[in-house]
Amino acid sequence: MHALFGDETNSISSQSKTVFHLAEQCLPFVMQPGISYSHLFTATSCPDSISPSLGQSINQNYNQSFSHTHSIDIVQGCTGGVSAMIHASQLAEINKSHVLVVASDAAKKATSVSSEVYHVFKNGVFGCNISYTEENTGLIYSKSCQYKDLFEVVTIRLGHDADAVILENISEMLSDPRKHLGLRLNNRLALKLMQKAERFYLEFIAESVHPDILILHQVNVMIINHLQTVFEKYPVEFINIAEESGNCGCATTGIALNSIKKRVSGKKVMICSFGTGGVIIAGLWQF
Numbered sequence: 001m002h003a004l005f006g007d008e009t010n011s012i013s014s015q016s017k018t019v020f021h022l023a024e025q026c027l028p029f030v031m032q033p034g035i036s037y038s039h040l041f042t043a044t045s046c047p048d049s050i051s052p053s054l055g056q057s058i059n060q061n062y063n064q065s066f067s068h069t070h071s072i073d074i075v076q077g078c079t080g081g082v083s084a085m086i087h088a089s090q091l092a093e094i095n096k097s098h099v100l101v102v103a104s105d106a107a108k109k110a111t112s113v114s115s116e117v118y119h120v121f122k123n124g125v126f127g128c129n130i131s132y133t134e135e136n137t138g139l140i141y142s143k144s145c146q147y148k149d150l151f152e153v154v155t156i157r158l159g160h161d162a163d164a165v166i167l168e169n170i171s172e173m174l175s176d177p178r179k180h181l182g183l184r185l186n187n188r189l190a191l192k193l194m195q196k197a198e199r200f201y202l203e204f205i206a207e208s209v210h211p212d213i214l215i216l217h218q219v220n221v222m223i224i225n226h227l228q229t230v231f232e233k234y235p236v237e238f239i240n241i242a243e244e245s246g247n248c249g250c251a252t253t254g255i256a257l258n259s260i261k262k263r264v265s266g267k268k269v270m271i272c273s274f275g276t277g278g279v280i281i282a283g284l285w286q287f
Contacts, residue, residue, distance in 0.1 A: 002029035003258035005124030005248050017048045018106040020057045022125040026102060027058070030127035031065060038097035039070045041088045043080035045249040045276065046110035046156060046183060047073075054104065069100075077154055077276020078217055079144075080250035081126060085271065086283040088130040089139035096132040103127070105249030110156065112178040117185045120220045122246035126254025140268065141208035142283040147196055150278025153189040157181045183249075193274055194223055198230055200280045204270070208284055211236055211270035215256045218242040219275075236270075 042055040055071035081103035088099040107121040224242040272282035
């Protein structure tokens with residue numbers, strides 16, 4: 001696995017096709033020579049374009065490796081990175097194959113500089129290989145829940161209906177187009193969603209087993225510090241790198257996993273993300 005974020009991406013964060021170029025910085029570290037990949041999962045919150053997609057852009061530029069690989073793009077907000085890892089683990093098991101996962105997000109670039117949460121976000125990328133093995137490792141359990149009336153916790157208006165938003169705010173489109181079209185976080189709904197985290201965790205471990213390590217989406221420093229105090233009562237190592245990593249969208253949980261990769265061997269690691277759509281999703285892996 002490999003990850004880049006923040007200052008390590010500054011040289012490419014102002015370019016066009018930022019999400020693809022972030023992925024391109026990561027791919028040489030995770031692609032294994034001679035490996036045939038059955039599937040390529042790409043996740044992002046803020047694609048450079050709807051079409052060609054991130055997966056198609058990777059395939060175009062690395063066609064020799066991926067020309068016969070099933071490419072699956074996930075545009076699901078912050079939960080997309082965990083979702084990609086869960087589906088990749090399942091498909092690797094079913095097909096007894098190798099699957100490549102790339103979660104790449106230009107979250108900071110997608111946020112207006114006038115936004116109160118602009119400083120929270122960074123650009124980042126995470127990549128990993130997920131392979132079938134007969135050893136006692138891999139995905140143990142996964143769970144997803146979408147909470148009603150919290151689905152607009154994060155919004156990105158740049159889609160086919162963007163013309164109406166542009167016409168309503170035409171005077172600001174030249175000076176600050178991302179103010180209305182870019183990534184926006186509703187703090188009130190975010191706090192409501194965070195309040196669901198402990199119950200989700202308790203339901204998860206009741207249905208599976210207790211993890212050794214817990215990685216939650218590093219939403220921002222204030223929220224992750226609060227959640228760390230909430231989870232102090234449970235016998236689990238809580239990972240908090242929010243101050244260092246910032247919120248890199250769907251790449252965030254992978255970046256947190258990468259920060260502890262040298263000490264996860266033999267551990268059960270629960271990776272949990274929440275956000276766009278009012279969704280909480282988690283997977284538990286035996287490393």
